[in-house]
Amino acid sequence: MSLTQEKPVDRNTAPASRHMLPELIQASWQRCRHYGMSPQWQITQAPLSDSELHLQQEQNRQLRKLALREMNLLEPGLSTAGRILLLADAQGVVLDSQGDSTFLGRARKVSLMPGASWREQITGTNAIGTAIVERRFVQVIGEQHFFDENRFLACNAMPIFSPTGQLAGVLDISGSAFVNAPSASKLVRHAVQHIEHDWTAESATDLVVRLHQHPSWLSTPEEGLLCFNDGVLSAASSRGLAFLGLGAAVIGRVHWRDIFQGAPTYGRQELRLQQAAGLYYADVSRSSVLSASIAASEVPHAGPESFEDLKDEALRRAVAAENGNVSAAARKLGIHRSTFYRRLKQEPN
Incomplete structure (x- = not known):
């Protein structure tokens, strides 16, 4: 995974409008500053090649089998609501995406697509990367994202744990920060609950x-x-x-x-x-x-x-x-x- 970063002169100053943030988001912003990041950076990723992505998907076969079943159930309701579903592995690499094709196109402009990494160290404060660090449900809306270019997003991510308690991946529902979607957090929580239930039963x-x-x-x-x-x-x-x-x-x-x-x-x-x-x-x-x-x-x-x-x-x-x-x-x-x-x-x- 490679990326390039365009850095402005001021590396650590956040816009004044962002001073009131939830504690979980503040902790993530502090980590981003520790990484030397600036909100004005523009991140350009080089996602995994098709063969590399296929290998990553094969290594997460059981996770994908169970998660894609839930994603297929949710997809019809999200495809007309301007939202997308994303499945990432435990390292934050997006394995699969489904949902509104129009919004998917916009999301790809910020590398919200299969093969791209959404670890905090690469894309700053975001629902997938922060959920990996926090090991719990994370919602990041609009200006809560560390990077300016991601502020149009509203993301809800829930970590998925294997039957032996290991972090296996993250399920995320993302959409526009300017569209009210209160059901997204419930949908992603329930979907992960079903995934973990079936995975445990099969084990x-x-x-x-x-x-x-x-x-x-x-x-x-x-x-x-x-x-x-x-x-x-x-x-x-x-x-x-x-x-x-x-x-x-x-x-x-x-x-x-x-x-x-x-x-x-x-x-x-x-x-x-x-x-x-x-x-x-x-x-x-x-x-x-x-x-x-x-x-x-x-x-x-x-x-x-x-x-x-x-x-x-x-x-x-x-x-x-x-x-x-x-x-x-x-x-x-x-x-x-x-x-x-x-x-x-x-x-x-």
């Missing part, structure tokens, strides 16, 4: 715990997900960790008995926390049941045979868990018995 290898304060939210993306392997917490969604007041650092280090009272049992139940006065409604199951439920509910589509085989294998494991009883497995997953026969190409007895 399960042993015991899976769905939990929420209200039982009606179980089996939805609003629930928290915890995965245990031999009793040790092996993966978790950000929401699952937040429910318990835990940080990602506990993944791989804490045992079931460190979190919950009593030994794990399968099925719907109430779980009480070990170290605090708290109760959650939960559904505890084997990972094969959860993965089979996801596979059975997906819309059939053309794709690599290996992916289809994985879905079929997940269903077979669910049937095996019920000692070959297809009807029992179907009831456990909450799907119709015929789904198994259709997917496994079997005829009912």
Whole structure:
């Protein structure tokens, strides 16, 4: 990644109109000044080549698979609203973009496009780069951007964490700073919540715990997900960790008995926390049941045979868990018995 910078004489003076900034934005501006940046700089990037971008996309295959599914759902509503969706990797390199074609054209003039980097060290205070530093949702509107040339933007970015708690990427919704779009922050938060939920579910290898304060939210993306392997917490969604007041650092280090009272049992139940006065409604199951439920509910589509085989294998494991009883497995997953026969190409007895 290369860039050129046109520097004015005054390197550190910000326009007087920008003196009132949120604390998070002020901290970012201080970092930008520490980098020796000036708001009047004009940044010209040399984005990744097509082959370099393809390699970067391949290295983030799982992130893109889940994120693009959410982006495709949001895109129709954004394409007519003057907004765009951007997916960046953990280093701030934009991997994919969708949305309003007119605004995309304007965004490309400031390198808001696949292959370009939006790290703070390159593009100053911006939602993607600052979300990477802060590890939380960031909104940067208009004059809150450090560089003058980005002041026409209103950006909402949410970091995406892998099931093991590592920063995997950032999802961003950007649009014009002169158009009121209060829903953007909610949309990007919910999309990331869904991505992390599905990613955690797909990573399960042993015991899976769905939990929420209200039982009606179980089996939805609003629930928290915890995965245990031999009793040790092996993966978790950000929401699952937040429910318990835990940080990602506990993944791989804490045992079931460190979190919950009593030994794990399968099925719907109430779980009480070990170290605090708290109760959650939960559904505890084997990972094969959860993965089979996801596979059975997906819309059939053309794709690599290996992916289809994985879905079929997940269903077979669910049937095996019920000692070959297809009807029992179907009831456990909450799907119709015929789904198994259709997917496994079997005829009912």
